Amino acid sequence: MLRSKAKWNYVQSDEHAMPIDDSLSALTNQLLRQRGIHTKEAADYFLSPKLNHLHDPMLIHDMDKAVSRVKEAITNEERILVFGDYDADGVSSTALLIETLRELGAVVDYYIPNRFTEGYGPNEQAFHKASEAGISLIITVDTGIAAHHEALVAKELGIDLIITDHHEIQETLPAAYAVVHPKCSPSYPFQELAGVGVAFKFAHALLGDLPKHLLDLVVIGTIADLVPLHGENRVLAYYGLQALTRSLRPGIQELKKVCSLEGTMTEEDIGFAIGPRLNAVGRLQDASPAVELMLTEDNDEAAMLANQIHELNQERQQIVADIAKEAEAMLEAEGDILPSVIVVAKEGWNQGVLGIVASRLVGKYDRPAIVLSIDSENNTAKGSARSIDAFDLFTNCMEVRDLFTHFGGHAQAAGMTLPLNHVDIVREELSAKADAQLAPEDFAQVLNIDQTLEIQSITLEAIDDVNKLAPFGMGNPKPLFALEKETPSEIRQIGSKLNHLKVKLSADGKEMDAVGFGLGDVYTRIAPKSRLTIVGELSINEWNGRKKPQLMMKDLQVDEWQLFDYRGNRHLQKTVQDVPKDNTLALYHHPVPREEEWMFGTFDVLEVVEDEMADDLPLEEVDHLLIMDLPPSLERLSTLLHKLAPKNIYACYRTDDAAFLKTVPTREHFKWFYGMLMKRKQFHLQNEGPKLAAHKGWSVDAVEFITNVFFELEFVRIENGLVTLHDNPSKKDLSESTLYQSKHDYLTVEQTLYFSSYRQLRAWLEEQFNQGAHPKEEVINEP
Structure with a gap:
């Protein structure tokens, strides 16, 4: 038996329900029902998003005030500063709004704080510098909703502050000139936009028309920031990926080259290639090169910036690996029992990558993780947190908000700064909350399985049907399928470090590969001919122009011993x-x-x-x-x-x-030996045993064994090696000899087990x- 690493949840579905749309396959109809879509109208809305499905941006809180103030600033040639964030969402938001304002003729520049010297979000020092530079209007993108102090500083400096953000709202709103935020907009129908989505809506309101030329920017932050891909986000992602595919921006074209991306762009291209590279810049240094890459119109500059960003990402990967290794060693040193919420801290850890390290710890240990870098001079710790599905990190941290100097984030991710002497207290408090709220099974990652399939049903056409539901992401996960109790024809480890698993499956003459990245460690725990149940995503393997279905494994188990x-x-x-x-x-x-x-x-x-x-x-x-x-x-x-x-x-x-390989006496052997004794009357075991064995082709052990069985059954006497018959031998069967029975028992053991x-x-x-x-x-x- 091999237990699955995750908790499997088979999504309930009525297979006999009437189809939503007869023109769609049974599989597509079922997947739509499982996503809460039950009418043809809703199916059309989901499968064929339209740009006119986007809502009126003027319904967002304070949008009218923000638009009026920006137009006033443009008319008066005031200097405007776009204040962004250093992640992919913040970078794309900054580039999008800068391009919009330049298009409107604004005098505009941008500012992104340095993660290491300034930290997250607006800060007083940056606002003072802006004032000294003659800035009279600051617009935040993807940040600012927690900037209460900075909003007051802006007022004191005579700067109007417009906050556009999407992060969780805390107890009160900052005292800004305008706060453009869907979650404080009761009349706005969709509240899950990314930071770049809010910036896009602001651009729409400023330009008066839908800015289709900005869709290639809005899709990057929308997918990279892991917002739910339904509603407006699905529309922006759907059309944004098309725009990204055909984008003529030099920066995007060069970024595709260093990522080795060709053809139609997918959400995975952003999630695993473009997004991480844009994030890497702000994780290791000033994020400005990422903004410049998006804005530049010069091909040579774009190539230079794209290569610089690619190299920074490689450096980031190594730093993450080193810190994760150190953090894991610290946890292993604590013993087998870990707290329900992991909190690790060390001086010298790069603050920019701690969120990625936290994600790795969550994946390995199946519990929320907070990873902090210690500043011994100021006796503080600063870092990032990631959580499991069952534990709302934002809500629980807000209940101990007084332990943090700064805190903000979402249910599954957060950033914080706290006094060094509060680190252990945070671990204890959050672990106690997790213990009170969660059962042991809640800690495991949950895989929601959409349907069980047979190998024969996995075709290129079936995969095309599944892909009609793309783009996939938060709120619309890529469907997971189970293949139950399949006996592989081949299992092997692959990859330079043998850390991946490849399984070859076959049924009725059809073969299919299943590949599991990071599952190489289970290879030694799968016995030959074991029947596997595999959970994974359908994909297409294309090689030398040939396409064939394959399954990308997420987990597997063996249900039997x-x-x-x-x-x-x-x-x-x-x-x-x-x-x-x-x-x-x-x-x-x-x-x-x-x-x-x-x-x-x-x-x-x-x-x-x-x-x-x-x-x-x-x-x-x-x-x-x-x-x-x-x-x-x-x-x-x-x-x-x-x-x-x-x-x-x-x-x-x-x-x-x-014993199985030696001559084992049969009843005929015993019968012959007894007859020989009756004729000769006596037999000397040591002197004559080897000669008898050679004559009959027996082993010496066999001769001794027969003699000892007869002795045990009182058929013979043995004195000084001389074997003679009893005058009155007992009437017993050979099976009554313990020696005879144990010999044959052991023979049976060897033949059966060895x-x-x-x-x-x-x-x-x-x-x-x-x-x-x-x-x-x-x-x-x-x-």
Whole structure:
């Protein structure tokens, strides 16, 4: 058995429901129903977004005031400053609004704070510099909703402040000239816009017409910032990806080149290539090059900036890997039991990448994570947090808001600064809240499975049907499908570090590959011929012009017990190093040999050297059972298997002196030997035994065994090696000899457990699980 890493939730669907639209496939109809779409009108709205589905920007709070003030500033040739943020959403927002204002003839510049010297959001020092530069109007994009102090500073300086933002609103709104924010706009129908979405609506209001030429910018921040892709966001993403595909902006064209992107752009191209590179700039330095890349009209400058950004992203990747490794080492040092909310802090960690590190920790440890960089001079800690689906980070942190100097964010992500002596308190308080709110199963990542498929049904046409629901993202996740109990024809690790998994599946002559990035570690935990249930996304693998379906695995499990065949292995210590240590038992039927005493420091060890022990031991079920040597009988092992009910069995035994390969006396052997004694009256075992063995083609051990069985049954006497017949031998069957029976028991053990094929061994073990303890033994080679 192999447990899934995530919690699987099969989405309920009425397969017999009437189709929403007869022109759509059954699969598309079902996926639409699972997304809450039940009418043809709603399906058309979802599958065929229209730009006229976008709402009137003037419905947003304070939009009229903001537009009037900007037009007044343009008329009066006032200097305007766009104050942005350093992530992909903030960068695209800044570029979009700058281009809009320049188009309107404004005197405008932009400012993005340095993450390391100024921190997040508007700050007093920057506003003073703006005032000194003659700025009379500041417009924030993707930031500012928590800038209460800075709004008052702007007033004191005689600067009008327009805040455009989308982050969570706190207790009160800043005292700004205007606050353009969907979430404080009761009359605005959609409240989930990204920062760049709000900037786009502002541009629409300023220009008077829908700014289609800005769609290639709005899609970047919308997808990179992980806002829900429904409603207006779906429209902006749908048309934005088309605009991005054909964009003539030199910066976007050069960015595509360094990302090796060609053809039709997808949400994954932004999420995994464009977005991370734009984010990398502000994570490591001043984010201005990312804005300049979006705005430049010079091809050479665009190429230079794109390559600079690409190199910064490579540097960012290495920094993330180094910090994540350090953080994981700190957590491992704390022992097996981690707090329900992870909080790690260290001096010298780059603040710009801590959100990514937090995401990695959430993925590895399945719990919320806060990662902080310590400033020892100021006795503060600053960093980022990421959460699991079941724990609202924003709400819970707001309940202990007094512990933070600065705090802001969403349900799943946040940034904060706090006094150094509050770090442990935050860990304790948030862990206590998580313990009170969550059950153990809530910590696991949840995979919502849309449908179970058969391999034969996975076609290029079916994948095209699924892709009608694109673009995918938050609020419209890419559908997940399950393939149940498939027996792979091949499983192997791939990648330079063997950290990925490739599974080849086949059914009725059709083959399909399933690839799982980052799943290479489960390779050693899948036994041959195990039936896998795989969860993943449908995709198309295109190679040399040929297209074929494939499944991108997200998780997998084995629902049945597994047999790992390590019989005869002479390098066992190395072989079993990948066997999980939790709830694992190494079983011995004889005292542990000296050369295997290392087992005591590796697994729990159980020695069952008597049959009575197997019956009397109060054993509990185990996940992993290592059978280290052969039992004296199948009955004993069957009893233990029934009690332990292992989910995985590792056959680790070997024999250097196999009875099965030697001459084993049959009844005819015994009959002949007894007749020989009746004729000769006596036989000297030491002197004549080897000659008899050579004459008959038996082994010397076989001759001694026959003699000892007759002695036990009182058929013969043995004195000083001389064997003679009893005058009055008892009337007993050979099976009444303990020696004879144990020999044949062990022969049966060897044939069943050691010299059997993998399939035969698995079948015998399966039988024990099915019938319980004390099976009737099969006697092999009965004389």
